[in-house]
Amino acid sequence: MTLWLMAGLLFTPLAWAVLTLLTDFRWGRWVTSFGILVQVLVSLGLWLTIARDGGFYYGLGGWDAPLGIELRVDGLAVTFVLLTAVVASACGWHAGVYIDPDKAWHRYFWPLFWFLWSGLNAVWLGGDLFNLYVGLELISLSAVGLVALGGKAAALRASLRYLLAALLGSLAYLLGVALLYGQFGSLSIAGVATLLADNPAPAGSGLALALMVTGLSLKTALFPLHQWLPPAHGIAKSPVSALLSALVVKASFYIAARLWLEFGATIGSFAAAQLVGLLGSAAVVWGSWLAFRQQQLKQVVAYSSVAQIGYLFLLFPLTYSVSEAVSLQAQQGITLQVISHGLAKAAMFLAAGNLILSVGSGRIEALAGVSRFLPFSLFSFGLAGVSLMSLPPTGGFTAKWLLLQASLGSGQWWWVAVLLAGGLLSAAYVFRIYRASFLERPETDRFYHPPRSLEVIPLILALLSLGLGLASEQVLSVMALPFEEAGAP
Amino acid sequence: MMAGWVRTLITTLLCLTLSGALAASIWAIAGNPTPVDLPRLLSENMDRSGVAHPVTAVLLNFRSYDTLLEIGVLVIAGIAGISMAKTASLEDPELRTSDTLLYALQRWFVPLMLVLAGYLLWAGAERPGGAFQAGAVVAATGVLMRLGGIPMDFLRPGLLLRLGLGLGFSVFLVVAVASAIGGEAFLAYPPGLTKALIVVIESVLTLSIAMVLLALFVSAPVNDAEDPEEGGPA
Amino acid sequence: MTASLLYALAGAVLFGMGLYGLLRLPHLLRKLLAFNIMGSGVFLVMVGLPQHRGGADPIPQALVLTGIVVAIAATALAVVLMRRYYHLSGMTTLEEPSPEQRPGGRR
Incomplete structure (x- = not known):
């Protein structure tokens, strides 16, 4: 059963990418709906299986690590697989109505969409350093293709910028992988972590971790490496912006976080952790300020992503040389932040797309009077905003509450100021x-x-992000599940 | 705004420091033995891999998932590339020349290059070579044909081109899933068929890789079709 | 000091050079070439470092082959985007044009 679920999870997006490559946009929509159904069922099934039996390693091709590639199927990974299924289905559904099917080049939307989805699943489950690199490139190239699809000069400039930043980030990551392989002779994350535990901090590994985290921060648009994000997320079509902001930037962050949690304790340092936290805080303040100053609606939402991504990097200081309980609290807070921002930001971008469609301009002043005509979309936008402001009972609130407790519990009270300022801004x-x-x-x-369906989708996402605060116990309980066995070195 | 030379200086220092730190790390790492001996593990499992050349074994058996995703990346680039070309035909009449010398050269080179591609594919089983190298040579043949102005009508962004782009990837995928249905793990080849399956995959991959590279080469876009964009400067 | 270690060290130098080019050169094509130089640097480190100790190691060689294909895909995509960008805007850099410079001005 699990085997089928895994095969379904990895195979469907790739197969659907090829299938939709052969169709035009209208047919692609029908084929995609069926694929989305399969993918949601499989993701849900896998999540329930893990919730019941706990996580496991899955050796692809029947070869175990270190010779083969192992997937790490644990509670956190399947939670993100499920989040991806929810957000990507919503965006796919929205795109099917939103995107003009008469433009010939829009037929390429669906294959890129499915490749993006498969890349995301590959990253959530990846347990192999090099395989994660290929997964990252799968995501980056399809995301760039989606931003550039049918675009004019400004869109192409944004996508070129995005492509160059993403490639630079991947190369820095790959160089780190090369150093780690040279040092340990293994590409399995679990294997390297085991070796590190026996032989703490060998010379040269510090730079490897620094390169990997820096490269991934560039891909996640951590301040001050964020300049590529607002143009790309602002100019893409709304369903694409939603996918990029809600999921794509989280993929590179997820890898950085996994690396930090596995290797950080032995090769990280207090100064490095504080520096990353500081940059995250600067992102919260500076990103929110720039969001406030923008004239274009989607630029506001894009800069808000820069700010919300900043919170994620508080994971680094809040898990370095702190007690087990505080570290767990921080990890739970960050996980909730990823999920709630993913849902809220997707809702916001989709709602913003509806508002722009309705008034025919992307400028904020053009919105005057729209409250009488498009209350649904505006309501969804506001609900998602409530989660970003982290008011109770949203998921955003629970996330920040956990981070607040972790900051106080580890004696790093200075992050509390960031959490409060970010909410106000x-x-x-x-x-x-x-x-x-x-x-x-x-x-x-x-x-x-x-059309009404365009308005319903962001509302559902916004309600989910609102309800996350009430269901956070259940979501977090899957994360803390025991793992079947330790990975071979 | 910082003055240009200050930026240049800062960037120079940054790059020099990075290269220096990198060299120091490499030096430090090179001094210690690795705790895991992966090449030995590889040679112990070579007889179960179905091919004689270790690099091909790693690419198409031990780490075949990497290769599957890598072909995916190539297909994505191809898709995104032809999505930029908004004309009915990717052929560029301007490139048609009637240079007799070039034409004579092509008559010699094109068949020779195709034979070379076939050899590279076949050689991949026991010495350096394989699908990508062969595909690159086939694509180069296509580039030569195009530059020489030989008409290539199949290069229009129609169903045939898209089929070609996706063919290698889909065959790889079907094999991967068929192995899962046969009761093995995803991507595990059934014993006894390993060699045959790898040869089939390599052959179709060669074709698709060549198609993708050639499509990217010819889809340099030159027309004015536009799509309104949102969120940008209105 | 073996030849392989020399390759790895040369890779470190190439990475720095490429990084400088990617950050400082304004022309898009030069940026792309700089990216490829960086990539070659990474591949040299990846193959040279393990080879220095145990002789030829097929695993990093296979990884580099995969890496090259990914780099080619990215490079080709970037070139196509650049040509289209040049065709539409007449520009070869990423600088934002001022509003009056934009073809057709505000549309």
Whole structure:
């Protein structure tokens, strides 16, 4: 049974990528709906199986690590697989209605969408350093292709910038992999971690970890390496922006976090952890401020991603040489932050796309009066904003609450200021958009009404991110499940 | 805004420091033996791999998942590339020349290169070579044909080209899934068939790799079709 | 000091050189070439470092082969994007054009 679920999970997105390559956009939509159904069922099945039996290693091709490639199927990985299934289905559904099927080049949307999905699953489950590199490139290239799809000069400039940043990040990561392989002769993360535990901090491994984390931070758009993100996320089509902000940047962060949790305790240092935390805090403040200053609706949402990504990097200081309990709290807080930001940001970008579709302009001033015509989308936008502001009972609140406790528990009270300031600043930019949309202007009374299904999707996502705070116990319990066996070195 | 020379200086220092640190790390790492001896493990398992050349064994058996995803990356690049070309035909009439010398050269080179590609594919089992090298040579043949102005009507962004792009990848995928249905792990070849399956995969991969590379070469886009974008400067 | 170690050290130098080019050269094609130089540096480290101790190691050789294919895919995609970008904007750098410079101005 598990074998079938794994094969389904890895195989369906790749197969559907090829299938949709052969169809046009309209047919691709039908084929994709079926694929989404399969993928959601398989992800849910795997999640339930792991919740019941605990995690395991899955050797691909029948070869175990270190000779073969092992997948690490644990509670955290399947939680993100499930998150991907939810967000990607929503974006795929939205895109099917949102994207103009008459443009010939839009037929390439579906294959890129499915390749992106398969790359994400490969990263969540990856347990092999080099395989993760290939997974990252799968994600980057399909994401760049999606941003550039049918774009004009500005979109191409954004996607070229994105491509160069992503490639530089991947190369830095790959160089780190090369050093680690040279040192340990193994590419399995679990194997290297076991070897590190026996032989703490051999010379040369510090640089490897630093290169990998730096490269991945560039791909995650950590301040000050974030400049590529707002143009790319701002100019892509809304369902694509939603995918990029909700899932793609999380993939590189996830690898960085896994590396830090496995290797950080032996080859990391207090200064490095504090530095990463500091950059994350700067991202929260600077990103929120820039979000507040933007004139374009989608740029606000994109800069808000820069800010929200900043929180994630508090994982580094909050798990370095602290007690087991505090570290777990921090990990749980970050996981919830990833999930709630993923849901909320996808909702926000999809709702923003509807608003832009309705008023026919991406500028914030153009939103005047839209509150009377598109209350659903505006409501979803606001609900998602509530989660970003981290008010109770949203998932964002629970996440920050856990991080707050972890900061106090580890005596690093200075992060509390960041958590509070970030919440206030995000309230500022969300309210700015609300204010603009409640202004009345007599001359703007004609709005286009998007189909109802476009409005329902962001609402569902926003409600999910709201409800996450109430269901956080169940979500987190799967993470802490025991693991079947330790990996071979 | 910082002055240009300050930026240059900072970047130079950064790159020099990085190269220096990297060299020092490499030096330090090179001084110690590795705790895991993967090459030995590999040679112990070679007889179960179905091929004689260790690199091919790693690529298509031990780490075949990497190769599957790698072909995926190549297909993505091909898709994204032809999505940029918005004309009905990817052929560029401007490139058609009637240079007799080039034409004579091509008559010699094109068959020779195709034979070479076949040899590279076949040699991959026991010495350096294999699908990618062969595919690159086939693609180069296509590039030569295009530069020489030989008409290539199959290179239009139609179903045939897309089939070609996806063929190698789908065959690889079907083998991977068929092995899972046969009761083995995902991507595990059934014993006895390993060699045959690897040869089949390599052959179709050669074709697809050549198609992708050639499609990327010819899909240099030159027309004015546009799509309105959102969120950008309105 | 073996020849393989020399390759790995040369890889370190190439990585730094490529990084400089990627960061400082404005022309997109040069940036792409710099990326490829960086890539070659990484591949040299990847093969040279294990080879220095145990002789030829087929695993990093296979990894590098995979890495080369990925780098080729990325390079080819970047070139196609650049040609289309040049065709649409007439620019070869990533600088933002000022509003009056933009072809057709504000549309």
